[in-house]
Amino acid sequence: MRTIVICVLVFTAVFKVSAQKPNLQVAITFDDLPSTGAAPPDVTRAQIIDSLLATLKAEKLPPIYGFINAHTLEGMPSGPAILRAWTDSGNLLGSHTYSHPDLESISAADFEDNILKNETALKIYAGKTDWHYFRYPFLHEGETLEKRQAIQFYLKEHGYKTAEVSLDFEDYLWNDPYARCVTKNQMAKVDALHDSYLAAADQFIDIYRSLSSRLYGHDIRYVLLLHVTAFNAKMLPDLIALLRERGFAFISLQDALRDPAYSIDPTIGYPGGGAIEETLAAARKLAFPPAVKPNEWLDNTCK
């Protein structure tokens, strides 16, 4: 009898946990290939990509889009090998412009030239795969409606699909403090960065789920923005574990973008840009949910 009671309790507990988990879907994407941000002194660019690729493989994630700035290749001798390693492991490349300009600081015509200039490298490194996916630098899609629509028209004319973002916690903010802390051997601070990074990811999952619910009435298929940084190479296994824990399964970018949410155009100029929910919320005059990000602490950590 005692055994039976325990079994029932265990069964109930397991059932409760699985019943509480939502069925969410997310496509992970990486910006700023071949690599960006500071790195600890003994960490090479090749090691960062090898670590990321090993995690993607171990976690059996679908092919992941990495968005390149070919300009970076000019100052990074390991850049070409990094892009080859990325595609050799079955992952995909898309465009993030040639030199990562801010659309809010240049004309639509110059921005279009910058998109075109990135294609030389994409033709070399992406081969026959579909590299016509475009990610706006800084998620700035145009501070005026006129500019936004000019670039949208250009992208459409040139066969690009926009790789919109719907889940973002500004992962890159943790990278430079991490590099500083490792350099100064302040490993307790590295642990604090680890916890703070996951707490921010967790918080922004709630924020975007709540926005999605208000805007679309349900969870959409999310697209998560990450960057190719040294800290992400370290954090990716724990970030994936957090996403699984929160109920996410991993899908391809192509699958995610089939969600009808991505075809709703907010049709506003939006200075400062952001994820699609943020832009649509602005268009509908809905407030962005309160968020706390430790920017000042990150700026000062290991300074």
Ligand SMILES: [Zn+2]
């Ligand atoms: Zn970028």
